[in-house]
Amino acid sequence: MRPRQPSLPLLAGRKPVMEALEQGVAIEKIFLLRTATGPEIGVIKQKARDLNIPISQVPAEKLDGLTRIQHQGVVAWGSLLHYVDLQAGISHVVEKGETPLFLLLDGVTDVRNVGAIARSALCCGAQALILPTSHAASLTEEAIKTSAGALRKILLCRTPSVQQAMDVLKLNGIQILGTQMKGSVPVYESDLTIPSVVVMGAEDTGISKEVLKRADQLIRIPMAASFDSLNVSVAAGMVLYEAMRQRLLS
Template sequence: MKQERREHSKQASGKGKPNTYANRSPKPVRSLPLLIGRKPVMEALEQGTTIEKLFLLRTATGPEINSIKQLAKERNIPISQVPVEKLDSFTKAQHQGVVAWTSLLQYVELQDAISHVVDKGETPLFMLLDGVTDVRNVGAIARTALCCGAQGLILPTSHAASLTEEAIKTSAGALHKIMLCRIPSVQQAMDVLRLNGIQILGTEMRGSVPVYESNLKVPSAIVMGAEDTGISKEVLKRADQLIRIPMATNFDSLNVSVAAGMIMYEALRQRTLDV
């Protein structure tokens, strides 16, 4: 579903803002606890420390860098290759081209999350985020998802918001209570969901089925798209059904977290309140 175009989306695309760091002084970044340097990051990866995101200098090379990349890939940790100014904005310490954000949260494998839900005798309900990059939207979606009975939130490693303190605060702690699944891509998540008999519902303004006519009593995963562009074309093609939220006017500006809340409440209504 095409969502509200937010001001930050214009900044992300480079409009009205320089595309390089050359003309700006590095500013402190409020984020997550840091791991700084090649050896500390390598040791953390080998020990299984939960890492939210890895930042590598674009020009960094060598066996250690290759090993770090490989371990991060195996653990579905997002990697961002950045200029030195970005790394310098995180720390004044000698970073050797490597900085990692350690996570305040824990992640579970998607298959393990599905199995856990089924073993408890519950009907799976997952939220799959495709390109949602605003931490406040992710936090708000997690909060509503938990309240409406969804068991898990699925996040791809690319084009996704990092779960920072702000996301946790916006979620009112829900991000600590709902299962979080990180997976390389939305397409891979869809493959795992479908293999487990979970229908995939894409949300789209021109979806053929009003949300109240969709069957949300069965195992379901609801895909919510990016704040500015909605769900990607490939995901739209592969979804089992495209649903929409009927609106009284042609004003197509539902915020993604608001739209997610409306759909999840319909799932709650069908599963527990509909008689």
């Protein structure tokens, strides 16, 4: 029996995927046969990089498990959602006269966590989720359902990497707050009324070394009991609520 695949529109074959990319069809992820070569493969790779679309190089068995169509070493999942460039997202929020409050998901791979984070973000006034193309969940119907539709309403900014996202954020004067159990600043002592991005780390390993090095501040959520950590979506909700509280009082 085949493993159950996410409910996303599927494209197979070099020409159909190339045409979809050229026509601006929203693509969630592209799977390429590891040994695939040729000019069409080069075009697909370059277009995907230009559009910040994740590429996964996989064995033939993976592609055969995705579709029975003659795939020619290329399969793409169409996207159920719309993505925008990070700089365009920042400009859109600022032009509306709003103070940016974004979340950067650094290695969050569980679609239910992403959905729950999006729901809390929208409810607490955050305007955007920033999603690196690597080590990230594909936003399937399950993610949208978990978000109660919030993923269709919040800005989704896809970026090649966490490092590039931080470069853009810093250039725009947005403070970067990394969440960590051993963070030096309790969340309620951090100023969340100014333009801010809150970085939520991977479910198992937390935020990456790059964020630890470059964050303007490492914040923590004080806990009454000694325990490993909070679920990432619960932690995101708590930080977001504190941001909303501060902004309502300012």
